[in-house]
Amino acid sequence: MEKTVQRGLVAGAALAGAALVGGAFYVLQERKTEEPDFRALKTDGDFQIRDYGAITVAETVVQGPRKAALGQGFEIIADYIFAKSRPGEKIAMTVPVMQDSGDPMASDPPLFDDQLEGAWRTRFVMPAGRNAGDLPEPPASIELVDMPPRKVAVVSFAGRADDQMLADAEDRLRGWLARTGEKSDAEPEYAFYNSPVIPAPLRRNEVWLALG
DSSP states (O other), X not given: OHHHHHHHHHHHHHHHHHHHHHHHHHHHHHTTSOOOOEEEEEEETTEEEEEEOOEEEEEEEEESXXXXXXXXXXXXXXXXXXXXXXXSOOOOOOSOEEEESOOTTSSSSOSOTTOOTTEEEEEXXXXXXXXXXXXXXXXXXXXXXXXXXXXXXXEEEOSOOOHHHHHHHHHHHHHHHHHTTOOOOSOOEEEEOOOTTSOGGGOOEEEEEEEO
């Protein structure tokens, strides 16, 4: 019995190790995916204040629980960028995939005109050099938005981000801002950088708070 348990533990450890090695390969591949340029104004461990230039996003709004809304929103925009819901060119995938609850500070003009209860906005950042005027026409469920430059406070963390992890990260970020003399009244934005195949310890997640 003891030898059987030991063999099981060894096999389990081997499988976990193989998953991490395989996950590390995919992480290296995903790190080649384009993300928006930014200037780091301050870095303190997992915390950072960043200055982003203007970007263009494709965004959609879905009602329901956050995780389910993210999955549905991702599918809607992925069908657009990969030319499944329209004819014509495919658009390159970028990171992060963004999600928020419709903070009026987050876009201009705000998408949430009627402030739908339980609504979540999902955003894909468009490749550098593209703007709403030269991108393929989206379906009615998607809006293309040219966002102006902005400054955000960020905290990064690993794991499969659930609601509690996101709330804890937001609390940590607001506490860090208070200690550094900064403040944000904005609602949080969530940034996800990895596909589902990446093991939890290797995943990169962030909570953003707009500053000023």
